[in-house]
Amino acid sequence: xPGIKDVAERAGLSIATVSRALSGKGNVSPRxxxxxxxxxxELGFVASYQASSLAxxxxxxxxxxxxxxxxWFFSSVVEGxxxxxxxxxxxxxxxxxxxxxxxxxSVLNDFLLRKRVDAVIAVxxxxxxxxxxxxxxxxxxxxxxxxxxxxxxxxRIDDSGIAEAAARHLIQLGHSKIAHMTGDxxxxxxxxxxxxxxxxxxxxxxxAGLAVRPEWQVSADFTIQGAYANARQLLGSSLERPTAVFAxxxxxxxxxxxxARDFGLRVPQDLSVIGIDGHELGEVFGLTTFDQDARGQxxxxxxxxxxxxxxxxxxxxxxTEYPTRFVIRSSTAVPPVDQVxxx
Amino acid sequence: xPGIKDVAERAGLSIATVSRALSGKGNVSPRxxxxxxxxxxELGFVASYQASSLAxxxxxxxxxxxxxxxxWFFSSVVEGxxxxxxxxxxxxxxxxxxxxxxxxxSVLNDFLLRKRVDAVIAVxxxxxxxxxxxxxxxxxxxxxxxxxxxxxxxxRIDDSGIAEAAARHLIQLGHSKIAHMTGDxxxxxxxxxxxxxxxxxxxxxxxAGLAVRPEWQVSADFTIQGAYANARQLLGSSLERPTAVFAxxxxxxxxxxxxARDFGLRVPQDLSVIGIDGHELGEVFGLTTFDQDARGQxxxxxxxxxxxxxxxxxxxxxxTEYPTRFVIRSSTAVPPVDQVxxx
DNA sequence: CTCACAGTTGCAAGCGCTTCCAAACGCGCG
DNA sequence: CGCGCGTTTGGAAGCGCTTGCAACTGTGAG
Numbered sequence: 001x002p003g004i005k006d007v008a009e010r011a012g013l014s015i016a017t018v019s020r021a022l023s024g025k026g027n028v029s030p031r032x033x034x035x036x037x038x039x040x041x042e043l044g045f046v047a048s049y050q051a052s053s054l055a056x057x058x059x060x061x062x063x064x065x066x067x068x069x070x071x072w073f074f075s076s077v078v079e080g081x082x083x084x085x086x087x088x089x090x091x092x093x094x095x096x097x098x099x100x101x102x103x104x105x106s107v108l109n110d111f112l113l114r115k116r117v118d119a120v121i122a123v124x125x126x127x128x129x130x131x132x133x134x135x136x137x138x139x140x141x142x143x144x145x146x147x148x149x150x151x152x153x154x155x156r157i158d159d160s161g162i163a164e165a166a167a168r169h170l171i172q173l174g175h176s177k178i179a180h181m182t183g184d185x186x187x188x189x190x191x192x193x194x195x196x197x198x199x200x201x202x203x204x205x206x207x208a209g210l211a212v213r214p215e216w217q218v219s220a221d222f223t224i225q226g227a228y229a230n231a232r233q234l235l236g237s238s239l240e241r242p243t244a245v246f247a248x249x250x251x252x253x254x255x256x257x258x259x260a261r262d263f264g265l266r267v268p269q270d271l272s273v274i275g276i277d278g279h280e281l282g283e284v285f286g287l288t289t290f291d292q293d294a295r296g297q298x299x300x301x302x303x304x305x306x307x308x309x310x311x312x313x314x315x316x317x318x319x320t321e322y323p324t325r326f327v328i329r330s331s332t333a334v335p336p337v338d339q340v341x342x343x
Numbered sequence: 344x345p346g347i348k349d350v351a352e353r354a355g356l357s358i359a360t361v362s363r364a365l366s367g368k369g370n371v372s373p374r375x376x377x378x379x380x381x382x383x384x385e386l387g388f389v390a391s392y393q394a395s396s397l398a399x400x401x402x403x404x405x406x407x408x409x410x411x412x413x414x415w416f417f418s419s420v421v422e423g424x425x426x427x428x429x430x431x432x433x434x435x436x437x438x439x440x441x442x443x444x445x446x447x448x449s450v451l452n453d454f455l456l457r458k459r460v461d462a463v464i465a466v467x468x469x470x471x472x473x474x475x476x477x478x479x480x481x482x483x484x485x486x487x488x489x490x491x492x493x494x495x496x497x498x499r500i501d502d503s504g505i506a507e508a509a510a511r512h513l514i515q516l517g518h519s520k521i522a523h524m525t526g527d528x529x530x531x532x533x534x535x536x537x538x539x540x541x542x543x544x545x546x547x548x549x550x551a552g553l554a555v556r557p558e559w560q561v562s563a564d565f566t567i568q569g570a571y572a573n574a575r576q577l578l579g580s581s582l583e584r585p586t587a588v589f590a591x592x593x594x595x596x597x598x599x600x601x602x603a604r605d606f607g608l609r610v611p612q613d614l615s616v617i618g619i620d621g622h623e624l625g626e627v628f629g630l631t632t633f634d635q636d637a638r639g640q641x642x643x644x645x646x647x648x649x650x651x652x653x654x655x656x657x658x659x660x661x662x663t664e665y666p667t668r669f670v671i672r673s674s675t676a677v678p679p680v681d682q683v684x685x686x
Numbered sequence: 687c688t689c690a691c692a693g694t695t696g697c698a699a700g701c702g703c704t705t706c707c708a709a710a711c712g713c714g715c716g
Numbered sequence: 717c718g719c720g721c722g723t724t725t726g727g728a729a730g731c732g733c734t735t736g737c738a739a740c741t742g743t744g745a746g
Contacts, residue, residue, distance in 0.1 A: 001458070001481075003732060014696045019734060026735080027693055046452070049459040050393040050402070051732035054701045059393070061436075069421050075412045082412070082439040086446060091454060093404075094437040096425040103429060109389075111434060115344070116392040116404075138344075228627050258627060261604070284571050284601060346702060357726045362704060369705080370723060394702035397731045687746100694741070701734085711724070716717105 002043040011039035022047065049091070053116075061091040062305060063117035065107065067124055068098045071222055072251055072279050073294050077123050077145060080298025088306055093117060097125075108134055119305040121298075122149060124193065141308040143301045147193065155301055155320045157292045159193050162324055163200025163248070166274050166290060169326075170244045171208045174334045175272060178205065179216035179234060179242035181227055181252050194219070197248045197276070216242050220252050227255025235263050235271070243271060243335040250277035250289050257285050257331065268333035278327065286330035297322050345386040354382035365390065392434070396459075404434040405648060406460035408450065410467055411441045414565055415594055415622050416637050420466050420488060423641025431649055436460060440468075451477055462648040464641075465492060467536065484651040486644045490536065498644055498663045500635045502536050505667055506543025506591070509617050509633060512669075513587045514551045517677045518615060521548065522559035522577060522585035524570060524595050537562070540591045540619070559585050563595050570598025578606050578614070586678040587615035593622035593632050600628050600674065611676035621670065629673035640665050 007022075008015045013032055020026035021036035028036075039045075053059045064081055066074045078094070085092045095111060097104040108131055112120060119141040126147055127135070135142055135152070142152040170178050180201045183194030198217075205212050218234050220226040227247065235241060236259075247253035253275030257267050265271045267286075275282070278291030300320065350365075351358045356375055363369040364379035371379075382388075396402045407424055409417045421437070428435045438454060440447040451474055455463060462484040469490055470478070478485055478495070485495040513521050523544045526537030541560075548555050561577050563569040570590065578584060579602075590596035596618030600610050608614045610629075618625070621634030643663065 005732080015733080016696055016698095016735075017694080020695090023734080027695095029694060032694080044456070046456045046458075048397075048732055049457045050396040051701090052734070053393040054391075054397055054703085055732075055734040057701075057734095069412065069418045069425070075418055078412050078437070079439060079441070082437060083441075083446075086438070086450065086454075089453070091459065092437050094421070094425060094435050095429070096422060098422070098426075103426075107429065110432070111429075113387075113389045114392045115389075116434065223623070225623055225627050255627075280566070280568055284568050284598075348702080358703080359705075359726055359728090360724080363725090366704080370725095372724060375724080391702055394731090395704070397733085398702075398704040400704095400731080689746080690744095692741105692743085695739080697736105697738085699734105699736085701732105704729105704731085706729085707727090709725085709727095711722100713721090713723095714719105715721105716719085 002045045004045070004047065006043055007036065007039045007045045010043065011035040019047075058309075059091075059116060059118045060089060061093055061117050062302070063093045063095060063112055063120040065095045065097060065104075065112075065120060065122045065125060067096075069094075069096050072277060073146065073249070073292075074123060076294030077298040077301075080295035080300075081121060081302050082298075083295075084299040084302035088302070090118075090302075090306075104131075113138055118309055119143075121145060121301045121305065122152075123147070125149070141305050143304055145297050145301050153304060153318045155297050155304075155322055157290075157297075157322050157324050159196040160200035160203070162276055162290045162292075163197035163246070164204040165200075165326065166246050166276065167201045167204035168208075169288070169328075169332065170246060170272060170274060171204060171210065173244075173272065173332060175244040176208075176210050177213075177216070177240070177242040177244070177335075178210070179218065179245045180212075181231065181234075181245060181247040181256060182217065182219045183248055184219045184221050184226075194248055201246055215239060220255065222249050222251060224251045224255040224258070227252035228259050229255075231256040231259035232262065235259055235265065241271075244332070245271065245273050247273065247275045250275035250279035250282050250287060253287055253289065253331070254279070254281060254285055257287070267331050270336055272332040272335070274332050276324075278325070282327070282329070288329045288332040289327050291325040291327050292322065293324075345388045347388070347390065349386055350379065350382045350388050353386065354378040401652075402434075402459060402461045403432060404436055404460050405645070406436045406438060406455055406463040408438045408440060408447075408455075408463060408465045408468060410439075412437075412439050415620060416489065416592070416635075417466060419637030420641035420644075423638035423643075424464060424645050425641075426638075427642040427645035431645070433461075433645075433649075447474075456481055461652055462486075464488060464644045464648065465495075466490070468492070484648050486647055488640050488644055496647060496661045498640050498647075498665055500633075500640075500665050500667050502539040503543035503546070505619055505633045505635075506540035506589070507547045508543075508669065509589050509619065510544045510547035511551075512631070512671075512675065513589060513615060513617060514547060514553065516587075516615065516675060518587040519551075519553050520556075520559070520583070520585040520587070520678075521553070522561065522588045523555075524574065524577075524588060524590040524599060525560065525562045526591055527562050527564050527569075537591055544589055558582060563598065565592050565594060567594045567598040567601070570595035571601050572598075574599040574602035575605065578602055578608065585614075587617070587675070590616065590618045593618035593620035593625050593630060596630055596632065596674070597622070597624060597628055600630070610674050613679055615675040615678070617675050621668070625670070625672070631672045631675040632670050634668040634670050635665065636667075 008018045018036045021028045021033040095107045122144045124146040144154040182198045218230050220230045260271045275289040351361045361379045364371045364376040438450045465487045467489040487497040525541045563573045603614045618632040
């Protein structure tokens with residue numbers, strides 16, 4: 001395996017000049033640069049990351065911490081991050097901490113601290129103060145996506161505002177019996193967003209003078225199948241049935257639609273359903289939703305990190321509210337006539 | 344940020360001894376080991392990966408190349424790989440080469456060759472000879488999952504056998520008008536599996552003396568939404584309709600079921616559908632399928648690599664046929680009576 | 687023709703570890 | 717009590733790059 005020394009010999013240059021020529025830093029005459037380049041190409045030389053990291057302190061590697069890689073939002077972010085990073089010549093080290101708290105602990109402690117990453121992107125992670133301190137202590141740029149991350153730069157959508165708008169959309173259509181499917185309590189430890197979206201929902205209901213019925217507040221694990229099971233409970237119950245469901249994610253909205261179909265409920269004639277995400281599958285179900293461009297959020301996070309690594313003005317605590325797009329499809333409509341508000 | 348030197352000072356030992364104590368290699372008295380450990384703990388010292396890699400040649404990092412991170416199979420593999428690797432104290436560098444050929448090229452050339460990874464796992468990548476040579480040239484363990492990878496160790500399921508069994512299942516139920524939804528031709532460049540599964544399907548049909556009608560051979564991009572669109576074409580066509588569909592993946596099977604529902608077709612009364620994968624969503628749709636434990640395949644790949652890194656006997660070209668499990672649910676049944684084979 | 691200066695280049699000192707080697711040590715045995 | 721052996725230890729040489737520094741080159745101005 002060729003080293004920079006071999007390239008230097010072949011090019012008839014010193015190691016130092018070759019290094020500068022290939023890295024693009026420092027002044028090198030066009031002629032030397034060309035020589036170094038061809039020599040490197042001929043030998044198939046690529047600088048060793050570890051050696052150059054060690055010497056320069058720069059790793060060309062960012063760590064991405066996600067709570068799961070299966071759920072739509074996370075895999076979309078991974079995709080956006082990955083593509084942007086690869087373009088910039090950076091490696092992506094993935095830390096999937098789905099297995100719970102200890103795993104996360106060891107990741108934070110043993111892995112991120114090993115100085116292998118130049119920066120870290122944390123997605124939807126609600127960290128303890130101690131964990132945050134630990135992260136900040138390594139003095140590397142951090143950006144959080146989709147969750148609060150005190151002390152770090154964050155990118156997130158207006159969860160509560162969107163939830164409010166979603167509920168309002170249903171209300172304006174004439175619905176008053178609106179159920180909300182939120183994230184599991186178990187998840188709320190990590191992601192505050194279920195709570196935030198729930199808050200937006202409640203606000204809209206309150207503002208409209210509508211009751212938030214506890215029996216219509218259900219939760220699931222953010223997956224289609226989880227939501228499906230719980231929506232069956234909700235819709236199959238002998239109690240009064242809501243005319244609309246606002247699900248905190250598209251996957252849960254889809255699960256709800258599937259459950260509705262099982263009971264012969266037509267969407268939207270018998271039941272309106274609205275989600276949040278912009279899941280690719282939404283189109284198949286005609287799902288009305290708020291499209292949050294998760295890929296784009298990932299890409300933005302990377303761009304921001306790279307800018308900071310390039311010494312951009314300190315945007316350490318820049319908070320971006322990523323825009324969303326309201327996509328009205330066919331899963332929402334006026335409530336069934338025989339069920340207009342009684343009042 | 345503390346270095347090994349600080350630990351040595353604090354412990355009253357030499358750098359060399361501390362290194363040995365913490366890495367567990369070489370002889371160190373229990374007393375010194377203990378001292379080194381506590382000193383390291385007190386300082387929060389963690390050895391720098393790049394320095395130790397540079398010195399030792401071992402990286403504690405494996406590269407994972409996947410064609411996508413959205414599709415079920417890949418994200419499941421990522422999960423299995425990630426968990427197993429993290430347990431072993433290894434980092435995972437993710438290369439998502441979904442963006443096509445050039446991206447893949449640059450990944451292979453610039454990234455993997457940078458000697459940052461100790462081993463690589465390539466998922467469903469059909470590589471050119473040159474690319475394979477390149478990979479093998481770095482002299483690192485490689486294992487391929489779900490696709491052929493000449494010269495490397497591979498893990499895969501018996502694609503053609505399973506496909507054959509799936510088709511046979513339909514045939515034994517009495518179906519003769521069987522459609523097959525395979526992977527897009529575009530994908531076949533990368534993954535030979537659509538072709539392999541198709542071959543199994545055709546064999547079963549041939550063996551049963553059944554015709555493989557070209558108009559019932561459709562393909563999609565392996566996603567639910569892609570399959571949905573194409574299944575609508577298939578089922579909505581004015582031509583005769585098949586009584587069963589064998590989809591090369593669960594996601595495509597689900598897309599097919601959704602399309603069937605659109606046309607008022609009941610599954611399985613009017614249409615039987617069978618898939619391959621073991622997708623979590625299969626349960627919601629009562630999908631009959633062959634469960635391939637993708638997570639497990641990822642985990643196995645890692646274990647195999649680690650064994651090789653530990654100097655296990657050369658299993659460089661070990662090929663494992665990963666077992667699958669036939670899961671019969673409610674999406675397959677005898678064909679509708681008014682449509683029994685005409686012959 | 688000389689001087690100053692900006693643009694190039696090479697030398698060599700690290701970056702923070704691992705590991706070879708030889709020296710120091712402790713022990714049991716003759 | 718001394719010797720030899722196996723164990724433990726520290727010194728020091730790298731691993732393959734980057735980069736500060738000083739030396740060098742060529743240019744245009746004086």
